[in-house]
Amino acid sequence: MADRIFYAMYDDDDVLKDGAKKVVSQGIKVNEVFSPFPVHGIDPIIGVKQTRLGIMAFLYGLTGLMLATIGMRYFMVVDWPMNIGGKPNNTYLENMLAFIPVTFEFTVLCAAHMMAITYFLRNKTLPGRKAENPDPRTTDDKFVMEVRLSENSQFTADEIAAMLKETGIIELNQKELN
């Protein structure tokens, strides 16, 4: 299906936010916003949900905690119990104090790295990937709002363009998709 993408460009984050608010209130669905820095408050306007990476980090941390506990219990208590200075490793619980530093470090290690990997995968930012920002200036000082015709089929292309033009944009580019 033929589609048309509108790229409305702004040069200020506040104008962008007001603009987004305005077109959304008129019933337009904003597909994406590209910005050079995190624009606070834009997410609820264009309907971007808060990420769940924090929950994942917690679960990854728990995984690390569990692995460290199971590992050290196996190494130090089950497989090869050592008797150091007359303090034998008979039970995990009695020796746990000495295991706290490594447990903590391993928890942090797992939480941090697994969250970072998840972050890269979910963001689709991986080595060798091509950039997808529509204009190179969006990593400098310009902000681009992307609106798709197919997602706003109640309006015509001209209507969308007219609405965007009233939001203080500095440029409006359109791209035809086939």
Add this chain to the structure above:
Amino acid sequence: MHKEAAIREPLVLGHKTFHDVTNDVCKPIEDKAPRMWYVLFTIAAIIGLYGVGCILYLLGTGIGVWGLNKTVGWAWDITNFVWWVGIGHAGTLISAVLLLFRQKWRMAINRSAEAMTIFAVFMAGLFPLIHMGRLWLAYWVLPLPNQFGSLWVNFNSPLLWDVFAISTYLSVSLVFWYIGLIPDFATLRDRVKNPLSKRMYSLLSFGWSGRAKQWNRFELVSLVLAGIATPLVFSVHSIVSFDFATSVIPGWHTTIFPPYFVAGAVFSGFAMVQTLMLIMRKAFKLEAYIHTKHVEYMNIVIMVTGSIVGVAYITELFISWYSGVEYESYAFINRFSGPYAWAYWSMMTCNVFSPQLMWFKKLRRSLLFTFIISIVVNIGMWFERFVIIVTSIHRDYLPSSWSMFYPTAIDIGIYIGTIGLFFVFFLLFARFFPVLPIAELKTILKSSGESYKNNTESNH
């Protein structure tokens, strides 16, 4: 939206637009490197290579080429290790702890402080590895299934805790730093003209596009990483101090070590940040972003941590007498009056006396004075580790075992070499990486930029 108390000094001086921020940070990367950069790089590289030569000589000959002996089994190697790890602490403190406390001034320094952290921890890690003597067996410190009678590493040992602490610290700091760098690499990718640079930055930026959802995740990941890196800052140097504190050597066996080491680490780390920042702001013309107020904030941290360190020294001294343990009190009497008294008094002067001068507002806002003190502090912190380590062990229980430690040329060569290598890495970083977080700085521009602040005031 973009409001900040009017009495707060602006963090970005003059009038800067978003585009100016990009330009100012990218300019040193896009311009030809100044002659001075090549001069410094050559000097650092020669020193670094000399250090590598010394390390190779040591690996080929054995650690007997160090000045260690039967009594003093740990000396410069562990001194340098603790010194470098300590320096590393400032970077994570700035990027993690100050992020949690919403200290916006950290944005002027966090990128390069984190780079400093990573390079410093690299240098630190070299010493225990070299001290193993047989570097190719370094993997024995990991709990790997093996053929030695299923013998595992000892999880009760603080030396093993250190393996986990340092490797976690290094790798988490690296990830934290890199995640922050990605959007700035994207800025460079979209700017540079040279096709080779474009390819390189394109690869480094991982295809970052600046989508709203990407920024949403970016902010959360930064926050969570800061949250888990904060206890990491405190745990790493605590664990380093356990290397000493869990032993039964008089002078080491004290419960004050973990907090005292952490304060000392932050103290020396901030001093190193000052040394590097004061040069960098000048060389890269970043005076609008890193100015007197930033230097003052850092000096206050140096003053506070320096005072904590001072209190710890005096507490240690008092407790050694108050404990009534004669070995313990001898260890401390020997420290300040024995053959290494000169090291003890250098440490006291540099670490306890010099930061107290920062109580004077004029002095803590003086850039030249700050620069001198920052170097003095790092000399003092090196002596602190030397004093703790060598003076505690050089007079063993049996007077027949008493001994002295004298560094050999290889001891000195490796230490100086790591300083050279550190600067090689740091100069490369400063040449090719954005030294300020471009994206993050833009978020505070409207609230803390001088011209924006003044406008808001006149509107009211």
